[in-house]
Amino acid sequence: MMFLARISAGLLLWAFGFxxxxxxxxFGCEGGWHEIxxxxxxxxxxxxxxxxxLLCIAGLAVIWWIRSVPAGFERRLGFASALVGCAATVVTxxxxxxxxxxx
Amino acid sequence: xxxxxxxxxxxxxxxxxxxWRGTATSVNHSDIGRRxxxxxxxxxxxxxxxxxxxxxxxxxxxxxxxxxxxxxxLFTMHGSIMMFLxxxxxxxxxxxxxxxxxxxxxxxxxxxxxxxxxxxxxxxGTILIVSLALGVAPDSGWFMYTPLSSKAYTPGINADVWLLxxxxxxxxxxxxxxxxTVSILKVRAPGMRLDRMPLLAWYxxxxxxxxxxxxxxxxxxxxxxxxxxxxxxxFFDPDRxxxxxxxxxxxxxxxxxxxxIIFLPAAGVVSTVLPVMARTRILGYGWIVAALLxxxxxxxxxxxxxxxxxxxxxxxxxFFSAASALVAVPTALQIFAWLGTLWNGRPELKLxxxxxxxxxxxxxxxxxxxxxxxMVPFDWQAHDTYFVVAxxxxxxxxxxxxxxxxxxxxxxxxxxxxxxxxxxxxxxxWLIFVGFNVTFFLMHLTGLLGMPRRIYTYPExxxxxxxxxxxxxxxFAMAFGFALFAIDVALQIFMxxxxxxxxxxxxxxxxxxxIPASAYNFASQPHIEDRDPLATDPELGLRLARGExxxxxxxxxxxxxxxxxxxxxxxxxxxxxxxxTRLPIITAAVTGSFFLCLLxxxxxxxxxxxxxxxxxxxxxxxxxxxxxxxxxxSIRPGETALTHRETAGAPGWxxxxxxxVSDATLLGSLLFGYAFLWVVASNWPPPELIGGGIFIGLVAxxxxxxxxxxxxxATSASKAGSTASAxxxxxxxxxxxxxVIAALMSVGIxxxxxxxxxxxxxxxxxxxxxxxxxxxxxxxxxxxxxxxxVSGHVSGTRTLEASVAQLFGDYAGAATxxxxxxxxxxxxxx
Numbered sequence: 001m002m003f004l005a006r007i008s009a010g011l012l013l014w015a016f017g018f019x020x021x022x023x024x025x026x027f028g029c030e031g032g033w034h035e036i037x038x039x040x041x042x043x044x045x046x047x048x049x050x051x052x053x054l055l056c057i058a059g060l061a062v063i064w065w066i067r068s069v070p071a072g073f074e075r076r077l078g079f080a081s082a083l084v085g086c087a088a089t090v091v092t093x094x095x096x097x098x099x100x101x102x103x
Numbered sequence: 104x105x106x107x108x109x110x111x112x113x114x115x116x117x118x119x120x121x122x123w124r125g126t127a128t129s130v131n132h133s134d135i136g137r138r139x140x141x142x143x144x145x146x147x148x149x150x151x152x153x154x155x156x157x158x159x160x161x162x163x164x165x166x167x168x169x170x171x172x173x174x175x176x177l178f179t180m181h182g183s184i185m186m187f188l189x190x191x192x193x194x195x196x197x198x199x200x201x202x203x204x205x206x207x208x209x210x211x212x213x214x215x216x217x218x219x220x221x222x223x224x225x226x227x228g229t230i231l232i233v234s235l236a237l238g239v240a241p242d243s244g245w246f247m248y249t250p251l252s253s254k255a256y257t258p259g260i261n262a263d264v265w266l267l268x269x270x271x272x273x274x275x276x277x278x279x280x281x282x283x284t285v286s287i288l289k290v291r292a293p294g295m296r297l298d299r300m301p302l303l304a305w306y307x308x309x310x311x312x313x314x315x316x317x318x319x320x321x322x323x324x325x326x327x328x329x330x331x332x333x334x335x336x337x338f339f340d341p342d343r344x345x346x347x348x349x350x351x352x353x354x355x356x357x358x359x360x361x362x363x364i365i366f367l368p369a370a371g372v373v374s375t376v377l378p379v380m381a382r383t384r385i386l387g388y389g390w391i392v393a394a395l396l397x398x399x400x401x402x403x404x405x406x407x408x409x410x411x412x413x414x415x416x417x418x419x420x421x422f423f424s425a426a427s428a429l430v431a432v433p434t435a436l437q438i439f440a441w442l443g444t445l446w447n448g449r450p451e452l453k454l455x456x457x458x459x460x461x462x463x464x465x466x467x468x469x470x471x472x473x474x475x476x477x478m479v480p481f482d483w484q485a486h487d488t489y490f491v492v493a494x495x496x497x498x499x500x501x502x503x504x505x506x507x508x509x510x511x512x513x514x515x516x517x518x519x520x521x522x523x524x525x526x527x528x529x530x531x532x533w534l535i536f537v538g539f540n541v542t543f544f545l546m547h548l549t550g551l552l553g554m555p556r557r558i559y560t561y562p563e564x565x566x567x568x569x570x571x572x573x574x575x576x577x578x579f580a581m582a583f584g585f586a587l588f589a590i591d592v593a594l595q596i597f598m599x600x601x602x603x604x605x606x607x608x609x610x611x612x613x614x615x616x617x618i619p620a621s622a623y624n625f626a627s628q629p630h631i632e633d634r635d636p637l638a639t640d641p642e643l644g645l646r647l648a649r650g651e652x653x654x655x656x657x658x659x660x661x662x663x664x665x666x667x668x669x670x671x672x673x674x675x676x677x678x679x680x681x682x683x684t685r686l687p688i689i690t691a692a693v694t695g696s697f698f699l700c701l702l703x704x705x706x707x708x709x710x711x712x713x714x715x716x717x718x719x720x721x722x723x724x725x726x727x728x729x730x731x732x733x734x735x736x737s738i739r740p741g742e743t744a745l746t747h748r749e750t751a752g753a754p755g756w757x758x759x760x761x762x763x764v765s766d767a768t769l770l771g772s773l774l775f776g777y778a779f780l781w782v783v784a785s786n787w788p789p790p791e792l793i794g795g796g797i798f799i800g801l802v803a804x805x806x807x808x809x810x811x812x813x814x815x816x817a818t819s820a821s822k823a824g825s826t827a828s829a830x831x832x833x834x835x836x837x838x839x840x841x842x843v844i845a846a847l848m849s850v851g852i853x854x855x856x857x858x859x860x861x862x863x864x865x866x867x868x869x870x871x872x873x874x875x876x877x878x879x880x881x882x883x884x885x886x887x888x889x890x891x892x893v894s895g896h897v898s899g900t901r902t903l904e905a906s907v908a909q910l911f912g913d914y915a916g917a918a919t920x921x922x923x924x925x926x927x928x929x930x931x932x933x
Contacts, residue, residue, distance in 0.1 A: 001760075003297070003670045011400035018404050018422065023778070025419050030782045048418075073298035073389065074670065080393035084433075088401060091429055095421025102416050 010085025029102035059086030112657035130214035136200025150184035162575035174559035175242035182245025204613035207292025222691030227271030241265035280314035306371025319769035321357035336865035344862035355406035369506035381448030394433035427477030458509035469497025490550025534584030541577025610635035615644035627652030789863035796854035803846035810839035814912030824899035833889035840882035881915035
């Protein structure tokens with residue numbers, strides 16, 4: 001089971017982050033976060049962008065962590081998975097920066 | 104013992120009786136795999152005939168060939184049959200037949216489960232086909248969107264047939280997924296590390312894991328819709344707090360991964376057949392495995408691209424559009440690995456290669472139109488037009504049928520032991536290839552001209568006439584091609600000459616045996632030191648037949664096969680598999696009668712088959728195991744290993760883990776539904792929330808914790824050899840679980856509004872019932888352990904059953920706590 005967890009850690013993080021962003025989007029729009037102004041922007045945007053950036057940092061941390069796995073097929077696979085997971089987090093979360101909030 | 108005597112002894116142990124008795128009792132993976140393949144092809148033929156009827160209707164404008172009622176049934180059944188009764192079972196059949204042979208094993212991990220899955224599939228598929236013959240087939244589209252499929256707009260049993268029949272078949276699919284996962288992870292030849300596995304095994308492992316996570320949302324959605332139709336619980340009724348969009352979310356949570364679940368096994372066939380046809384090794388083994396993992400995960404982030412036109416906010420559309428475009432990258436990586444393999448090798452244009460070239464062309468075109476549809480503005484224009492019909496057929500026929508036909512010609516000598524008839528297959532290929540492109544390429548244009556899907560006729564002035572006529576002509580040419588393929592296969596089976604062993608020069612283990620294969624696959628199991636074992640040791644098959652491998656001794660009438668450490672492939676233990684039995688067919692028949700009771704509205708009567716399934720499940724588990732220790736058994740000269748009941752991490756334990764993963768996905772989907780309705784649906788917050796129930800909820804929570812702890816206590820006592828203590832703890836665990844069930848029902852009856860009043864009450868009741876059912880399962884597990892401790896089957900060394908019971912006890916406890924938290928939250932916060 002640890003093998004499966006290690007080789008899919010980066011992608012699991014992406015799946016968690018993707019679900020989290022989509023859930024926050026739903027709760028934020030329902031809760032009216034886009035109508036609350038804070039520090040020159042919408043609370044909704046601040047929350048979404050902050051969470052996305054944190055997820056990207058977590059993705060980088062997974063890449064760093066995978067370096068500690070013993071060399072071999074498992075590490076190569078884990079490394080590839082972590083890279084893909086991090087890149088996917090950057091790309092699929094990027095809409096939080098520019099798209100309209102709850103329209 | 105010489106090779107002939109060993110063959111006779113092993114055939115006696117692993118073989119099946121002749122005639123109907125053998126048909127009903129066989130659990131052998133080759134038998135079950137062949138049946139899946141033949142039945143799936145029969146369903147494919149039925150689905151194909153339905154497609155021909157549709158094309159006959161659409162060939163000319165204003166056609167009176169069939170009316171709208173029949174046409175609705177035709178396209179619904181065509182889609183449902185092809186997705187649920189053809190594609191998935193065909194891959195399951197291939198996996199069941201091939202996997203043990205490619206992994207150097209003698210059978211799958213759970214032979215009776217394979218057989219049970221087969222019978223469920225056959226009975227469920229039969230229900231659907233009989234409904235078609237009686238004119239009451241499902242008619243709301245293969246994705247059964249509500250409110251069209253709700254009681255108000257589909258009052259007959261048409262939708263019920265789909266919901267119950269498909270759920271029945273899905274049981275078979277989840278059973279197969281668990282079977283495939285555990286078999287690949289544990290039941291391999293010694294020495295076969297994960298990075299020495301054939302690529303097809305990686306593809307099937309990833310596919311099976313995806314099925315474990317993807318099918319529960321559909322099973323849940325089907326159950327919720329059936330409960331709404333039968334009892335009026337309004338999960339999808341917007342007037343009472345439900346949402347039709349919840350159905351779409353749950354359906355596509357399954358539906359989009361399903362596309363990859365269909366594609367990946369076929370891609371595995373490509374990765375297996377292509378290097379043989381190119382006379383080289385596959386390029387980028389590690390990259391392909393990484394791409395597979397990426398595809399498996401990313402494919403779960405695409406489901407909303409089927410819902411771009413439902414009014415979802417732009418930001419959410421952005422998430423899913425980006426993921427939909429991103430998934431093309433790992434797919435392309437595989438395509439480039441295959442092209443690189445061809446470039447590296449010396450390809451031969453044999454018949455399987457012809458189908459692979461057809462696959463390349465068609466699938467790449469389908470992938471490109473997929474990227475077009477992933478872009479939101481284009482999708483808004485093309486949504487629900489024939490452009491989408493063209494795209495999905497390019498992806499599914501290109502990505503599944505063509506590789507499977509390549510695989511069929513590649514492995515048919517293995518199934519039949521015979522060579523194919525020359526030239527007929529090539530003619531079939533050209534008919535299928537040309538017919539397909541004439542049919543579906545033109546549909547892109549028909550779609551861009553605005554023709555919507557699922558219309559039964561159209562007026563002449565729309566300008567779609569010639570395109571439709573040509574599509575119909577092409578489809579009939581394709582049908583002739585498939586008929587020719589069937590004739591070719593029949594000729595090979597019944598008339599052709601004997602094939603030599605390993606006719607293509609393949610390097611994977613399935614060719615290291617005489618063809619057609621014996622019931623036991625390998626007279627002795629190999630030790631694997633290379634990814635292409637036959638390339639490095641062409642005489643391997645002969646050495647294994649001489650008994651120079653593992654488990655060469657046929658002893659005590661036991662079906663034995665090796666199990667290994669998941670990662671390293673080192674010898675772990677010997678699995679003793681169950682023999683032929685009628686239990687699978689009887690259990691499937693009783694399961695089927697449960698679904699039939701629901702279909703015909705005999706809801707109270709349905710409790711009888713439920714009790715029957717529980718009794719048969721008990722019997723199923725009881726017939727295994729033994730009352731004394733076997734100790735270490737010889738596996739080859741100078742080496743011994745324990746049997747699976749006397750060691751940790753046996754296949755049964757792993758199977759339970761993956762079953763619970765699937766179960767947890769169902770609970771997660773239900774919680775998603777709860778949150779979705781709360782956040783998105785209209786008429787929320789509900790007029791009446793839970794009234795209280797914190798004290799009873801606390802009783803349920805504490806009892807759940809006690810039940811879990813007591814089951815753990817029973818397990819640890821049995822491991823310590825203290826049977827009296829284990830028996831007492833198991834009895835107390837049963838009592839605790841009974842209290843949990845009573846307390847959960849009490850919360851619902853005394854504190855929740857009537858479930859038919861609002862979706863809030865309906866979903867809270869569903870959560871409580873979910874927890875109660877799992878408490879009942881934990882209760883039965885504790886009762887079973889108690890009985891097995893008393894009978895002497897569970898001891899300090901034979902702890903498998905206690906470990907499995909502990910898993911179910913732990914899960915029931917966790918599920919109860921989560922459910923109580925969600926249901927009681929409004930009472931606590933108000």
